[in-house]
Amino acid sequence: EPEKAQPAEWELTSTTDAPSGDLESFTWANYAEPYSLDYAYAFDYADNMVLANVCESLMRLNPDWTLSPGLAESVAHPTPETWVYEIRDGVTFHDGTPLTAADAVASMNRHLDPAVGSSWYSTYQNVASIEQTGDMQVTVTMTGPDSQFNLGMGGSAGVIESAATLADKGADYGNSTGGVNCTGPFSFGEWQSGESITLERYDGYWDPELTARSAEVKFIFMNDANARTNALKSGEVDGGWMIPADAVPQLLDSDQGDMLFGLNTAVNNLIISDLDGPLGDVRVRQALLMALDRQGIVDAAVKGYGTTTDVLTTESVWDGASDAAIATAFGDVEEYPYDVEAAKKLVEEAGATGAELTYVTAPISSDFNVYAQATAAAAESIGLTVNIETVTPNAYTALFSDPTAREGVDLFYTSWYLSSPDPLEMYSVLRTDEFSNYGGWSNPEFDAVVNEALAIQDPAERSEKTAEAQQIANEELPWLPMFEAPVTLFMGERITGVSPSIAFMYYPWAATIGAR
Amino acid sequence: MTTPTMAMKVLRSPRARRSSTTFLISAVFLGAVTIAAIFASFLAPYPPNQVDLLNIQAGPSPAHWLGTDALGRDTLSRMMYGARTALLAPLLVVVFSTIVGILLGLLAGWRGGWIDSVLGRIFDVIFAFPALLLAIMAVALFGKGLVAPVVAMSIAYAPFVARLTRSLIASERSRPYVAAYRVQGFGGGFIALRRVLPNVMPIVGAQSTLNFGYVLAELAALSFLGLGVQAPTADWGAMVNEAQSGLIGGYFLPALVPAVAIVLVVVAVNVIGEELSDRIGGEIPA
Amino acid sequence: MTTLRRVAGKLGALLLTLFLASLLVFFSRFLVPGDPVSFLLRGRKPSPEAVAQVTAQYGLDLPPWQQYLNWLTGVLQGDFGRSLQYRQDVSQVIGDRLPVTLGLVVMAGTMIAIVGLTAGIVASLNRGKVLDRAVLIGLTVLGAIPSFVGSIVLIAIFAVQLGWFPSFGSGEGFWDTIYHLVLPSIALAIVFVVLVGKVTRSSMVEQLGREHVEVATSRGLKRGTVIRRHVFRNSIGPILTVSGVLVAGLLVASSIVEAAFGLAGIGSLLVASVDRLDFPVVQAIVLLIVTAFVVVNAIIDVLEPWIDPRAAAGAGAR
Amino acid sequence: MTLLDISELTLDLPNGKRLLDGISLTVAEGETVGLVGESGSGKSLTARSVLGLLPSRATMGGSVQLLDQSVLDASRRQLLELRRTRASMIFQDPRAGINPMRTVGDHLTETMRLCEGRSAADARAVAISLMEAVRLPRPEEHLHQYPHELSGGMLQRVMIAGALTSSPRLLICDEPTTALDVTTQAEIIGVLAEQRASRGMGMLFITHDLNLAAAICDRVYVMSAGRVEEQGDARQVFRNPQAAYTKRLVAATPTIVVRDSSTPTDAGTDAAASTNPDAAVGASTGGAASASSTVAVPATEPMLSATGISKTYTRRGKEPVHAVIDASIEIPRGGALGVVGESGSGKSTFARMIVGLEQADAGDIRIAGRERTSVPSSRVERLEHARSVQMVFQDPYLSLDPRITAGKAIEDAMRLHRRLSTTDARERVLELLEQVGLGDVHAQARPRTLSGGQRQRVALARALAIEPDVLVMDEATSALDVSVQAQVLSLVEEIRRERGLTVLFISHDLAVVRRLCDETVVMKTGAIVERGRTIELLGNPQHPYTRLLIDSVPRPEWNLDAVAAEASELEDPVAQN
Numbered sequence A: 001e002p003e004k005a006q007p008a009e010w011e012l013t014s015t016t017d018a019p020s021g022d023l024e025s026f027t028w029a030n031y032a033e034p035y036s037l038d039y040a041y042a043f044d045y046a047d048n049m050v051l052a053n054v055c056e057s058l059m060r061l062n063p064d065w066t067l068s069p070g071l072a073e074s075v076a077h078p079t080p081e082t083w084v085y086e087i088r089d090g091v092t093f094h095d096g097t098p099l100t101a102a103d104a105v106a107s108m109n110r111h112l113d114p115a116v117g118s119s120w121y122s123t124y125q126n127v128a129s130i131e132q133t134g135d136m137q138v139t140v141t142m143t144g145p146d147s148q149f150n151l152g153m154g155g156s157a158g159v160i161e162s163a164a165t166l167a168d169k170g171a172d173y174g175n176s177t178g179g180v181n182c183t184g185p186f187s188f189g190e191w192q193s194g195e196s197i198t199l200e201r202y203d204g205y206w207d208p209e210l211t212a213r214s215a216e217v218k219f220i221f222m223n224d225a226n227a228r229t230n231a232l233k234s235g236e237v238d239g240g241w242m243i244p245a246d247a248v249p250q251l252l253d254s255d256q257g258d259m260l261f262g263l264n265t266a267v268n269n270l271i272i273s274d275l276d277g278p279l280g281d282v283r284v285r286q287a288l289l290m291a292l293d294r295q296g297i298v299d300a301a302v303k304g305y306g307t308t309t310d311v312l313t314t315e316s317v318w319d320g321a322s323d324a325a326i327a328t329a330f331g332d333v334e335e336y337p338y339d340v341e342a343a344k345k346l347v348e349e350a351g352a353t354g355a356e357l358t359y360v361t362a363p364i365s366s367d368f369n370v371y372a373q374a375t376a377a378a379a380e381s382i383g384l385t386v387n388i389e390t391v392t393p394n395a396y397t398a399l400f401s402d403p404t405a406r407e408g409v410d411l412f413y414t415s416w417y418l419s420s421p422d423p424l425e426m427y428s429v430l431r432t433d434e435f436s437n438y439g440g441w442s443n444p445e446f447d448a449v450v451n452e453a454l455a456i457q458d459p460a461e462r463s464e465k466t467a468e469a470q471q472i473a474n475e476e477l478p479w480l481p482m483f484e485a486p487v488t489l490f491m492g493e494r495i496t497g498v499s500p501s502i503a504f505m506y507y508p509w510a511a512t513i514g515a516r
Numbered sequence B: 001m002t003t004p005t006m007a008m009k010v011l012r013s014p015r016a017r018r019s020s021t022t023f024l025i026s027a028v029f030l031g032a033v034t035i036a037a038i039f040a041s042f043l044a045p046y047p048p049n050q051v052d053l054l055n056i057q058a059g060p061s062p063a064h065w066l067g068t069d070a071l072g073r074d075t076l077s078r079m080m081y082g083a084r085t086a087l088l089a090p091l092l093v094v095v096f097s098t099i100v101g102i103l104l105g106l107l108a109g110w111r112g113g114w115i116d117s118v119l120g121r122i123f124d125v126i127f128a129f130p131a132l133l134l135a136i137m138a139v140a141l142f143g144k145g146l147v148a149p150v151v152a153m154s155i156a157y158a159p160f161v162a163r164l165t166r167s168l169i170a171s172e173r174s175r176p177y178v179a180a181y182r183v184q185g186f187g188g189g190f191i192a193l194r195r196v197l198p199n200v201m202p203i204v205g206a207q208s209t210l211n212f213g214y215v216l217a218e219l220a221a222l223s224f225l226g227l228g229v230q231a232p233t234a235d236w237g238a239m240v241n242e243a244q245s246g247l248i249g250g251y252f253l254p255a256l257v258p259a260v261a262i263v264l265v266v267v268a269v270n271v272i273g274e275e276l277s278d279r280i281g282g283e284i285p286a
Numbered sequence C: 001m002t003t004l005r006r007v008a009g010k011l012g013a014l015l016l017t018l019f020l021a022s023l024l025v026f027f028s029r030f031l032v033p034g035d036p037v038s039f040l041l042r043g044r045k046p047s048p049e050a051v052a053q054v055t056a057q058y059g060l061d062l063p064p065w066q067q068y069l070n071w072l073t074g075v076l077q078g079d080f081g082r083s084l085q086y087r088q089d090v091s092q093v094i095g096d097r098l099p100v101t102l103g104l105v106v107m108a109g110t111m112i113a114i115v116g117l118t119a120g121i122v123a124s125l126n127r128g129k130v131l132d133r134a135v136l137i138g139l140t141v142l143g144a145i146p147s148f149v150g151s152i153v154l155i156a157i158f159a160v161q162l163g164w165f166p167s168f169g170s171g172e173g174f175w176d177t178i179y180h181l182v183l184p185s186i187a188l189a190i191v192f193v194v195l196v197g198k199v200t201r202s203s204m205v206e207q208l209g210r211e212h213v214e215v216a217t218s219r220g221l222k223r224g225t226v227i228r229r230h231v232f233r234n235s236i237g238p239i240l241t242v243s244g245v246l247v248a249g250l251l252v253a254s255s256i257v258e259a260a261f262g263l264a265g266i267g268s269l270l271v272a273s274v275d276r277l278d279f280p281v282v283q284a285i286v287l288l289i290v291t292a293f294v295v296v297n298a299i300i301d302v303l304e305p306w307i308d309p310r311a312a313a314g315a316g317a318r
Numbered sequence D: 001m002t003l004l005d006i007s008e009l010t011l012d013l014p015n016g017k018r019l020l021d022g023i024s025l026t027v028a029e030g031e032t033v034g035l036v037g038e039s040g041s042g043k044s045l046t047a048r049s050v051l052g053l054l055p056s057r058a059t060m061g062g063s064v065q066l067l068d069q070s071v072l073d074a075s076r077r078q079l080l081e082l083r084r085t086r087a088s089m090i091f092q093d094p095r096a097g098i099n100p101m102r103t104v105g106d107h108l109t110e111t112m113r114l115c116e117g118r119s120a121a122d123a124r125a126v127a128i129s130l131m132e133a134v135r136l137p138r139p140e141e142h143l144h145q146y147p148h149e150l151s152g153g154m155l156q157r158v159m160i161a162g163a164l165t166s167s168p169r170l171l172i173c174d175e176p177t178t179a180l181d182v183t184t185q186a187e188i189i190g191v192l193a194e195q196r197a198s199r200g201m202g203m204l205f206i207t208h209d210l211n212l213a214a215a216i217c218d219r220v221y222v223m224s225a226g227r228v229e230e231q232g233d234a235r236q237v238f239r240n241p242q243a244a245y246t247k248r249l250v251a252a253t254p255t256i257v258v259r260d261s262s263t264p265t266d267a268g269t270d271a272a273a274s275t276n277p278d279a280a281v282g283a284s285t286g287g288a289a290s291a292s293s294t295v296a297v298p299a300t301e302p303m304l305s306a307t308g309i310s311k312t313y314t315r316r317g318k319e320p321v322h323a324v325i326d327a328s329i330e331i332p333r334g335g336a337l338g339v340v341g342e343s344g345s346g347k348s349t350f351a352r353m354i355v356g357l358e359q360a361d362a363g364d365i366r367i368a369g370r371e372r373t374s375v376p377s378s379r380v381e382r383l384e385h386a387r388s389v390q391m392v393f394q395d396p397y398l399s400l401d402p403r404i405t406a407g408k409a410i411e412d413a414m415r416l417h418r419r420l421s422t423t424d425a426r427e428r429v430l431e432l433l434e435q436v437g438l439g440d441v442h443a444q445a446r447p448r449t450l451s452g453g454q455r456q457r458v459a460l461a462r463a464l465a466i467e468p469d470v471l472v473m474d475e476a477t478s479a480l481d482v483s484v485q486a487q488v489l490s491l492v493e494e495i496r497r498e499r500g501l502t503v504l505f506i507s508h509d510l511a512v513v514r515r516l517c518d519e520t521v522v523m524k525t526g527a528i529v530e531r532g533r534t535i536e537l538l539g540n541p542q543h544p545y546t547r548l549l550i551d552s553v554p555r556p557e558w559n560l561d562a563v564a565a566e567a568s569e570l571e572d573p574v575a576q577n
């Protein structure tokens, strides 16, 4: 029998050794089959992990979570309402046709087309128009000042696809028969439904830095955590992102490769979705957070490979922030240590003892159980009752999009990751009446601070305002932060070169992998 | 059209009598599981969903006889509560399908003619939908959980019972003893319900007992696929599913215990069902 | 009755059953209370565009029978509609995954045939002896091991502990595919071996007790010849009947095994589609399995006179 | 030369049960030896032991010597050799004995091809010549036919031909004609006798029919409960049985009184003439004659009258079957009418219409003056019909509800028709049971634990409980052993006498009808071809079919050639069906 979990030891890795040479091919485990490689729907790890290597965006989000020019050679922000992109010259799509501004306009306009129903609409919500303003120039006009739009152009929202291909493939665009035609270091090869997607090195790739080191990469879909782990352990596949927590200790011991931990932007939170109920009282929220054995949760849910946190962002997204801002945002915040007695008292003060809460969960992965059960246990320990309601994964997804689905629901879990290198992405969401402000939390002071920050163009200056917002959220706890955990990666003994980071969602990481 | 009933019938064919010890052991085992299920709230050492994050995936110990799962929940307690859905759901299916099956089978077998043909055609269609498939389809339509699958399984199994009853009744009906009752002046209803039906009941009962085992395994499979009983409710199939990820870490117990329990219960039910049908097999050839 | 008329009759029955099954598959959707559009879009963001698209695609504004006719016309031409999840034609989605399932079913079927027949024959020839009892007990226990239990145990032992077999995927090329499918097909075969084994045994035992077998023996035929020509040959009927039932059972149970072994077949697709509320795919797979069942059984029915000449005359078989 | 020499053969089961107890028996070349005895006496076991076909875990004792080979300790190879060249066996039921899934040709040629290694064409030629020898009409065609396409008689010929392919020295026949009609039996026996004579084989002939044994055997062995009770010259054993068992058996065996070309004989003479070999077997029939003279009450309206009854079964895709064609009968109050005819002649259908189980297509049935043509529908009609006529069915094993005890079965029937207190009913049940020779213990017994004879008594009591006007008995004794049959028959006679019961007695066995019935009708393919007083009918048959039926019944001086001639004569004119 494995002995009792010791406090896990781990450190973040930012880069791995450069490859010693090129590869014929390597295989990669993907925990699920993408439904589509259409960037407009690429909203999940499984899709983006593949897509990031095939399709490129206007901006490039690097493994260290910084933003640099991508298909846009440069970006200008002449007025607070406009963003002007100069499209890079000499880039060709995988079919050999050159990239033009028209392609960018067509690709970006899809997000605005209701018939498409893009998953990235929110990035474009303030866009008034997208126009070609020169041979290789695209101008995006916003309805108001917006410092964030460009940050989103590093992700799937900024992907540029050949306009001709979009028109040609129509409804089959992005599916296993239609495929995609982008500009990335790999081109779409073969999609064996249910089995694998093979990408092939694109020899006409424009960026010599990121020319693929491997002639081929094959993503193998393995839904089963056991299967994935076994395949990694035995060397059947060369690597994989997001290793099942149960398998991490074993893979650390494995001599088939390296188990690595990388930068992440996600914080695991409990969303308070009803502020009119017992949790409307901030003391009850604070009490619940104090009653949660968050270290225990870390141990059970991610086998100890994580750290508890009291704020809703990770330091990694504070790109370009001033040191002062980071000190404020992470040093000068309230801590909520595990203290059941104090928590109980708070609940009594609030007169909420005996109140009932509804927690909604779904059988999505085994850690979901941990959060549900731990929350129930915590609530019970401070005199509250939590009723756990289990719904289907789809109904669970609906909690995030459909207000009626949240009726009568007090709490649910989320792992909220930021897809741009700015913590403001997180806090703009929590403004009054924002779509994803699920509990309808409203704090005028907070709204003012965030709005002010959004209008500031200088990242360092902006970050100091953002730090204030973080402090308010930390006191008020519209969501309950639990812990952050690093991105996990297993890299087999044949390969090297990749930088462990959540940027695998958007950065052509597979191109960096070569022979060890 | 040939049907699964025929297959079942062949399975039932008489054979050398098993020593009764296996039968007894099976009966005692099933009894124990039933008692554990009924009195789970008294017998179980812990509440089924009590999480103990400090004590996860623990091996067997005096505090946790069968260890704990990935959330530190007591496996033994969850097994006891899980026995409830494991036994009750198939029981409902078997009771419902047996009642409906017998009524329809009696109607078809006794009346014959167009009623028989129409029912036979309907049975053929339902037979074309394997029970598990019908259950999966029900889940697709009505959502996850046990209600839809139980109803679907009842519908899927009713024709098995009905067809068996029909063929038994039809062959009984042509026997001279039925003609003898008629000649004596007894009415058709009386003969069918009070005389012929009791004669075929034991075989139908034995078949239903065997069905219980199949249904149990199928519902457990459904929960294993994540389409049946939903977490955190304790259920054997769902427990195997949840504990599956622990297998790689070498935590075999949480998955193995419910898996073995399913196998043992099905074996016990089959032993009892087959012995029952053996015992009566000789008296009324099907 | 001529063979042609018999076959025509069977064909008619087959088409009728398929027709009724298609009604069931299609109209089951109407059993769910509420708006069919919201049913199909359940769990998805019901944007007006999506509603309009689904309404148009499924002709949901038409009367139900018209919808059915449209659907059926499509199905007959191999068009099962479009997957809501994969944004692709259902026929394409299924077609891509069918080979794996077929391979799995064929391999499992072969194992079942070999093991089941051997067990049944050995048991019947040693009726009442220790070997017979051992085989029977073994079959009973095997028959109680559901596919998912078999799968996890096989994975735990042969893939994880011993590392002899891969635990996922279906491999590439013929031999690699076979190698990959060994464990899954064993897991799939386990429960069904009992069916064939017991039927073979009881069918053989029944034939062994027949007077014509004794006649053959009394005429000086070798035991092997008697068993082959008279006992086994006559036992095939029930075995074949059970095999017909097996086909559907294997196809459905493959969903469990495929899910456990991470195989991309139509079984795991079925479960995933139920999970993701992709009803058009569910509908198509259900119809496919039902059709397979009905067709295989019809074939067996048509074959029956070759196995038992009395069947052609309409006399009772066996 | 002795072909077969069995001496002191014993056979024990592992549970200690002794099935054969010191059997000694010989068969010489060219000799026909009979083995007779009641069911379960061990005849088949003895015969099978000759070919080494033994129950798997039996222990054998004594010796079986077939020519120069000892069977019991023969090796596997020797056994195969012995079965292939020395002895062949013909089984009782040709339908069960020939693989239904293979063609007749395959059955015949199989051993020649697989054991003797002959070519297919060669084997085929031999098969055809053998089929001609057993007088199968179209050998070429039969080769490709399946067993279900042939009649029972033809199949038995196939079986004989099959047994002859190996040119055996000894032919063992295990009740080869029991499953066949009398006329067919006569033909088969003819074939067997002819083949035995022409090939000079020895023959061991097993039967439970004493008359048949007497007709064709040189010597007989009488078996009972695993022992040989008596042996000797066939005729001698029947004329003058020595062992007590044989005496009982001979006495119980009914016979038709046949005096070729003689005038009808009074039954009394028969009874007296027990020393006369021809009439010996009719010794116990005296009762019947007296019965027939006591009851006849003409002049009054008949108790049962059926006029112009017809019944046609139509089945989809097949020719309609005219089961009964324009049949009329009348039975006076207290009379007994026999209906005889071969299998399928419509006897049962006729009976079922009378008891209201089947609707007649045409005609009129009256019982005690009341219209009883249609199948009763209402409860009142049902009960009235039931009180007017009751029936005893052929198979005692199937005509009782397996779950209901004998007492309860009778009580139920009784209380359906009359209001009775529980105690009264119990009393009446016991009375009835006693009347049929059963007692208190049997009231509690389920059918499973009763013997065939006992079951038939229960069935009789159950029918009598309703006190019907007419009792229909459909082959009520044909499934029973001769001695049991004799007991049941005398019981029926007794009851008739006591209650003045009117009886319609259906049988294929002329001898049984002769014993019980005053009058008899003969049915052939649905139609009544002859009717009259039983004795006259038997003694002086008018219709050729009746004559054939009578001549087909085995008896010591049996002219098989005459039977064959009659049969072929009948073929042509009546072949219309």
Ligand SMILES: Nc1ncnc2c1ncn2[C@@H]1O[C@H](COP(=O)(O)OP(=O)(O)OP(=O)(O)O)[C@@H](O)[C@H]1O
Pocket: D013, D019, D037, D038, D039, D040, D041, D042, D043, D044, D045, D046, D054, D055, D056, D208
């Ligand atoms: N294989 C066997 N195992 C055990 N008992 C057997 C076996 N075969 C026959 N017997 C028993 O042996 C006794 C004699 O059987 P056998 O078949 O020789 O009787 P029989 O004289 O041929 O009767 P019948 O006229 O009914 O054919 C019966 O009691 C029967 O039950």
Ligand SMILES: Nc1ncnc2c1ncn2[C@@H]1O[C@H](COP(=O)(O)OP(=O)(O)OP(=O)(O)O)[C@@H](O)[C@H]1O
Pocket: D313, D314, D315, D321, D322, D323, D341, D342, D343, D344, D345, D346, D347, D348, D349, D350, D508
């Ligand atoms: N229900 C039925 N449907 C069709 N044909 C039938 C039915 N019952 C009887 N027959 C046919 O009617 C004919 C007469 O049958 P029946 O049973 O009356 O003959 P039987 O003289 O009693 O013969 P046995 O001596 O064999 O009992 C037979 O050819 C039989 O096949």
Ligand SMILES: [Mg+2]
Pocket: D043, D044, D045, D174
């Ligand atoms: Mg016998």
Ligand SMILES: [Mg+2]
Pocket: D347, D348, D349, D474, D475
């Ligand atoms: Mg009859």
